[in-house]
Amino acid sequence: MPPPLQAHRLLISHRRLPTPARRRLTAVSSLQSAPATTLAPGPATSSILSIRESLLSGERTAANITSDYLSRLRRTEPSLRSFIHVADAAAEREAEELDRRIASGEKDAVGPLAGVLVGVKDNLCTKNMPSTGGSRILDGYRPAYDATAVRRLREAGAIVVGKTNLDEFGMGSTTEGSAFQVTTNPWDDSRVPGGSSGGSASAVSARQCVVSLGSDTGGSVRQPASFCGVVGLKPTYGRVSRFGLMAYASSLDVVGCFGSSVFDTATILSVVAGHDKMDSTSSSQDVPDYTSELVSLDLLESKPLNGLRIGIIQETLGEGVDTGVVSSIKGAASYLEQLGSVVDEVSLPSFSLGLPAYYILASSEASSNLSRYDGIRYGRQVSANDLNEIYGESRANGLGHEVKMRILMGTYALSAGYYDAYYKRAQQVRTLVKESFKDALEKYDILISPAAPSAAYKIGEKINDPLAMYAGDIMTVNVNLAGLPALVVPCGFVEGGPVGLPVGLQMIGSPFSEGSLLRVGHIFEQTLQNFSFVPPLLAER
Numbered sequence: 001m002p003p004p005l006q007a008h009r010l011l012i013s014h015r016r017l018p019t020p021a022r023r024r025l026t027a028v029s030s031l032q033s034a035p036a037t038t039l040a041p042g043p044a045t046s047s048i049l050s051i052r053e054s055l056l057s058g059e060r061t062a063a064n065i066t067s068d069y070l071s072r073l074r075r076t077e078p079s080l081r082s083f084i085h086v087a088d089a090a091a092e093r094e095a096e097e098l099d100r101r102i103a104s105g106e107k108d109a110v111g112p113l114a115g116v117l118v119g120v121k122d123n124l125c126t127k128n129m130p131s132t133g134g135s136r137i138l139d140g141y142r143p144a145y146d147a148t149a150v151r152r153l154r155e156a157g158a159i160v161v162g163k164t165n166l167d168e169f170g171m172g173s174t175t176e177g178s179a180f181q182v183t184t185n186p187w188d189d190s191r192v193p194g195g196s197s198g199g200s201a202s203a204v205s206a207r208q209c210v211v212s213l214g215s216d217t218g219g220s221v222r223q224p225a226s227f228c229g230v231v232g233l234k235p236t237y238g239r240v241s242r243f244g245l246m247a248y249a250s251s252l253d254v255v256g257c258f259g260s261s262v263f264d265t266a267t268i269l270s271v272v273a274g275h276d277k278m279d280s281t282s283s284s285q286d287v288p289d290y291t292s293e294l295v296s297l298d299l300l301e302s303k304p305l306n307g308l309r310i311g312i313i314q315e316t317l318g319e320g321v322d323t324g325v326v327s328s329i330k331g332a333a334s335y336l337e338q339l340g341s342v343v344d345e346v347s348l349p350s351f352s353l354g355l356p357a358y359y360i361l362a363s364s365e366a367s368s369n370l371s372r373y374d375g376i377r378y379g380r381q382v383s384a385n386d387l388n389e390i391y392g393e394s395r396a397n398g399l400g401h402e403v404k405m406r407i408l409m410g411t412y413a414l415s416a417g418y419y420d421a422y423y424k425r426a427q428q429v430r431t432l433v434k435e436s437f438k439d440a441l442e443k444y445d446i447l448i449s450p451a452a453p454s455a456a457y458k459i460g461e462k463i464n465d466p467l468a469m470y471a472g473d474i475m476t477v478n479v480n481l482a483g484l485p486a487l488v489v490p491c492g493f494v495e496g497g498p499v500g501l502p503v504g505l506q507m508i509g510s511p512f513s514e515g516s517l518l519r520v521g522h523i524f525e526q527t528l529q530n531f532s533f534v535p536p537l538l539a540e541r
């Protein structure tokens with residue numbers, strides 16, 4: 001049995017927090033008594049499994065499960081605004097159809113995701129459902145097809161409950177950059193949920209849906225997962241098809257997953273991952289069942305992580321990182337040691353160079369990708385006949401400030417005379433970043449760091465200071481530059497909001513090591529099972 005977790009090292013100053021959080025935090029010290037036998041995720045650890053079991057046993061109907069989620073969604077949505085579009089009627093219809101198929105004894109009715117409500121980031125195309133990318137320029141656009149990741153979820157039985165809010169085309173870290181609404185954080189409605197996949201993270205955190213899809217170009221899945229206290233996975237570049245994802249920066253973009261447990265996150269990755277003939281950048285590497293290792297985990301073993309070498313990235317715990325975040329991460333590291341791993345500090349010398357390189361490369365690629373929103377192919381905003389006027393007016397009216405700024409920045413970095421000084425140098429930095437990760441991952445199985453330098457901050461705090469906002473991506477962008485997989489798992493709380501604010505631990509692995517990351521994340525999460533990451537919003541209402 002792992003020795004008891006020293007709660008005071010994992011969590012800062014919880015003595016000063018109000019009672020509900022204190023109760024939750026002290027529960028961690030009861031780890032001595034957890035876990036008992038072979039870890040088989042049950043209702044407490046996997047919403048997907050419990051839905052499946054209750055459908056198979058006839059204990060519940062899909063209509064009944066859907067109505068529970070929808071009523072919570074309706075109750076919480078006025079303050080959260082996680083969704084740009086809620087497909088409640090369609091969800092109810094699909095659930096009834098599923099019940100009908102189950103009742104008539106259809107053999108394949110209960111697919112792996114039968115009756116599971118999924119939120120989909122609104123930069124993923126959904127057939128006959130609005131898909132805006134968070135931008136005015138696509139207001140009213142209804143694609144004729146589903147993105148491959150969405151299609152695969154539906155084929156596995158999932159029900160798409162709606163399209164989640166995001167920073168316009170994924171450009172931002174707070175979801176305030178949406179053209180439609182500001183999403184709030186379920187832990188404190190005066191704070192941001194993170195971004196750009198803020199709607200997908202807040203929706204899972206508030207249990208408005210079971211799991212959700214996001215996209216991650218520079219941290220858009222991992223940072224909101226950390227801010228909202230949920231699990232977020234950024235897969236290896238190429239692991240999941242991007243067919244139907246609105247391109248932002250094609251050498252960095254990946255489709256990622258959110259869940260309230262590692263098991264649920266692993267389940268949806270197993271469904272969406274894999275080669276797709278519609279996306280030639282998708283990998284043809286085999287897709288394992290990412291959940292199979294999780295189920296057979298035997299935690300009777302006293303040191304389940306024996307033999308695992310972990311490097312904690314030195315540069316992520318220094319200046320500019322909140323002290324509360326640093327203590328949570330160090331506490332998590334010492335807990336991983338108690339579980340049997342060896343944790344050493346490792347230096348990635350090019351770490352701080354990644355941020356400027358990312359913003360040059362991402363903006364450069366965006367300046368090209370977003371040229372399709374020209375009023376001809378997409379987003380006509382004027383009735384003029386003059387081509388230049390159509391281009392100009394459509395883009396001026398249809399695109400938001402941050403997007404325009406990045407298009408200008410990217411166009412500048414790519415222009416003759418500046419290309420060598422900016423774009424080319426950024427590509428050289430990218431090579432350095434890749435090499436330093438490669439070296440470190442030869443010595444360590446997993447690298448760890450915070451997912452963000454702070455917990456969720458106030459709405460409006462950074463919206464007029466783009467550089468401060470960009471700086472918040474320091475923990476995540478390097479991983480995209482190197483194309484690596486990374487998993488974020490909630491690991492503690494810092495002070496703030498009514499009951500404290502969650503902090504996420506980022507675990508980074510070699511290409512296609514999602515299985516190992518999920519396994520370690522699962523052990524970490526499950527032995528912290530008395531530590532509740534359910535936001536107060538749900539208890540109160």
Ligand SMILES: NC(=O)C[C@H](N)C(=O)O
Binds near residue numbers: 173196218219362473
């Ligand atoms: N898209 C992302 O991954 C978010 C990042 N903050 C960006 O604005 O580029």
